[in-house]
Structures are given as C-alpha cells and as structure tokens.
C-alpha cells in the first residue's frame with residue numbers, strides 16, 4: 001500500500017470523525033450549500049483566467065479571483081457521459097461502468113448526490129445530463145434530453161417533457177434560479193447547473209450575433225500538424241477542422257445544389273435542419289440577417305487548401321466563443337443572485353467543464369485524445385466562509401475528486417469505494433505531503449464519432 005493510499009485511508013477516517021463531530025458542534029445551517037456549475041466542452045484555452053488568447057470570461061474569472069483556480073485539473077476519459085458518471089460516483093469509468101456515451105448509466109450505484117440527500121441536503125439537477133437513465137438522488141430534476149438543443153429546447157422535468165421558448169443557456173439558468181428561489185426551510189442545497197453550451201454545433205444566442213465577426217483569432221502553432229512521429233491514431237481520426245468540420249451544421253454556410261448532391265452534404269443539411277427548425281420565424285429572420293454577409297463573403301472567395309482551413313478555424317471560433325459568452329453571462333446572473341439572496345458566504349460555487357476541447361490545436365476540434373487540450377479542464381472554486389480568495393492551486397485535481405470534496409465539505413464520511421481524494425486540504429492551502437504526481441486515463445469509444453482509437457495512459 002503506498003503512502004498516498006495510507007494517507008487517504010487515514011484521511012477518510014478523519015473525515016468520518018469530523019462528520020460526527022460536525023453533527024455535534026456545527027449547526028446544520030452552516031453546512032455549505034453546493035452550487036456545481038458545469039459546461040460541456042469548455043476548454044481552458046477559452047477561459048480568460050487561464051490566459052485565453054481568444055476571449056474574455058469575466059464571471060468565471062470572478063469565481064477564481066474570489067476563490068481558487070486549479071492550474072492542473074484533468075478529466076480521466078475526455079467524453080461527456082463518462083465524465084458525468086465519474087463526477088457523480090468519484091470513480092473511474094471501468095468501475096462505474098460508463099465507459100462511453102453509448103451505454104446507459106446504472107443509477108442504482110452510490111453517488112455523492114444520494115449521500116448528500118440522505119444527509120439532509122436538498123438536491124437538484126438542471127440542464128445537460130446525457131446518462132440515458134433517469135436521474136436518481138435528486139429531489140428535483142429538469143434535464144435536456146440527450147444532447148439538448150440551443151433553441152426552443154425540450155426539457156424533461158421529473159419525467160414530463162415539454163418544449164420551452166428561448167435560448168438553452170438562459171433557460172437552464174432561469175430554471176435553476178427559479179428552483180433556488182422557491183426553496184423553503186433551512187436545509188442546505190446542492191444544485192447541479194449543467195449547461196449544454198459550448199457543445200457542437202455552437203449556435204450563439206441572438207444577442208451575440210454577429211459575435212467576434214472579423215476577429216482574428218491567433219492560429220495555434222501546430223494547426224497544420226502532419227502527425228509525423230506519432231502512431232496512426234493521430235492521423236486516422238475524424239476531427240480535423242479542415243476535413244471533418246461540416247460546412248452547413250458547424251460553420252452555418254447553406255450548401256449549394258452541387259454540395260447537396262453528395263451523401264455527406266445531405267447528412268450535413270439534415271443535421272443542421274434539426275437545429276435551425278427550432279428557431280421561431282422571428283429568430284430565423286434575425287439569424288439569416290446576421291449570417292448572410294458571412295455566407296456571401298465565403299461564397300465570393302472560393303477558398304481552397306490552407307486558406308480554407310484557416311477560414312474554417314476563424315468561423316468555428318466565432319461561434320464557439322459566442323456560446324461561451326452566454327455561459328459566462330449566465331454565471332454572472334447566478335453569482336448576482338447569490339449576493340442578493342444572502343447566500344454568498346455559505347455557498348461553495350464551483351465551475352468546471354466535463355472535459356477540455358481542441359480549438360484548432362493539431363488542426364482539431366472535439367476532445368477524446370489524451371492530449372493536453374482535451375484532458376485539461378477549467379476548475380475554479382469559491383467558498384467565502386471556508387476558502388481564502390485569490391489562490392492558485394497547482395496540485396493535480398481530477399474529476400474523480402469532486403464527489404469526495406463535496407462530501408468532505410458537507411461533513412459526511414467519504415465511502416471507501418470512491419477513488420478520488422477530497423480537495424479540501426488543497427483548497428485550504430495545506431495539501432498532504434504525498435499528493436498525487438500521476439493519474440490514469442482511459443478512452444474507450446471506438447469505433448464511434450470522430451474515430452479516435454481506444455487508448456490509455
């Protein structure tokens with residue numbers, strides 16, 4: 001048994017002891033509320049407190065400035081459903097069974113949210129879920145089916161599906177704030193506010209188009225990577241901006257009849273229709289008016305080769321950063337709400353993403369690979385009553401760590417089965433002497449979208 005494991009076991013016992021002590025000496029009201037905000041595919045390269053060169057995120061930065069920013073936070077399998085299962089259970093994919101997006105999450109297994117609920121927390125989940133089975137352990141849930149839609153999305157509220165007018169990031173926040181506002185009694189809460197954005201196909205809110213139009217985003221040095229010196233997996237993927245990004249669905253350029261005559265063109269158009277058809281007639285008018293100049297400009301230029309790839313990169317980032325802008329604004333709304341409701345001091349707020357994302361590095365979009373850009377995640381945490389502001393944590397934090405961290409702050413014993421470590425000592429500025437120096441990563445979804453080979457490290 002390594003020192004590290006010994007430390008953890010010892011620590012678990014201490015935590016359990018602290019939990020009991022907590023029941024005696026702390027009033028239930030002082031257990032922190034937990035507000036767990038997460039987005040989908042938000043790369044560190046697009047967060048300004050992580051030195052983004054492409055956009056500003058003042059509200060996420062605010063959490064970091066008033067709390068802690070982790071500079072080495074990683075996911076252990078860079079894809080959506082596995083990431084969410086790991087966050088809930090505090091275990092790796094091979095333990096919780098959610099190895100890819102295809103299998104259905106076994107909601108009978110223990111999760112931090114069930115433990116918090118049993119310990120007297122009021123629990124809720126709003127937004128993206130993607131685990132196929134119905135959520136368990138939540139007093140209230142209102143989720144997007146599957147990937148969700150940017151416009152006029154369907155929500156499933158406690159099993160009942162209905163369609164809502166509006167933009168998904170705003171609506172998700174509205175529902176979350178509505179739930180917070182109707183709470184009665186003095187139980188602490190744990191709310192999971194999980195955004196769809198900035199997931200593909202990156203459709204901005206009306207207030208954000210044209211967004212960053214004509215911005216010149218710096219091009220990553222390895223944008224024209226030839227993948228030499230690496231295994232075939234790097235060459236054989238299907239996530240290159242130049243070759244695999246869809247002109248219509250991803251880049252919002254309607255196809256010409258010639259382009260539409262191919263099976264690829266037909267599929268691209270079909271996917272786009274399923275999003276575009278959700279816009280109201282007024283929204284379509286505004287959308288078309290905003291995108292027409294882009295379309296005209298593109299069609300007038302007949303770009304090819306490297307120029308076309310670079311154009312796609314710029315176009316991609318215009319929409320990606322616009323969807324991030326809505327996430328950031330809505331985080332601002334939530335932080336303001338906590339202030340006005342007097343919840344600021346006693347609420348642990350965390351912002352992260354399920355995984356990172358490629359924003360042109362190696363010429364790619366999407367995630368999956370065990371490369372810096374996709375496995376690194378933004379992680380900022382604020383808790384005025386318990387965490388000193390303005391610190392940078394360089395210790396390695398993993399997505400298996402959040403479940404034990406929440407339990408630790410709630411004063412509840414951390415089950416042995418949890419494979420992560422509570423970040424609480426790190427957050428308090430007193431990391432254990434033998435903090436991890438390495439971790440395990442395993443990606444399983446092959447064959448599948450983007451054709452990234454199975455790999456581990």
Ligand code: SGN
Nearest residue numbers: 079080081101199200201271366449
């Ligand atoms: C969809 C996307 C992919 C994305 C997967 C998984 N294609 O298939 O680009 O990798 O979801 O994403 S799309 O044309 O439908 O947008 S994940 O976030 O759920 O893991």
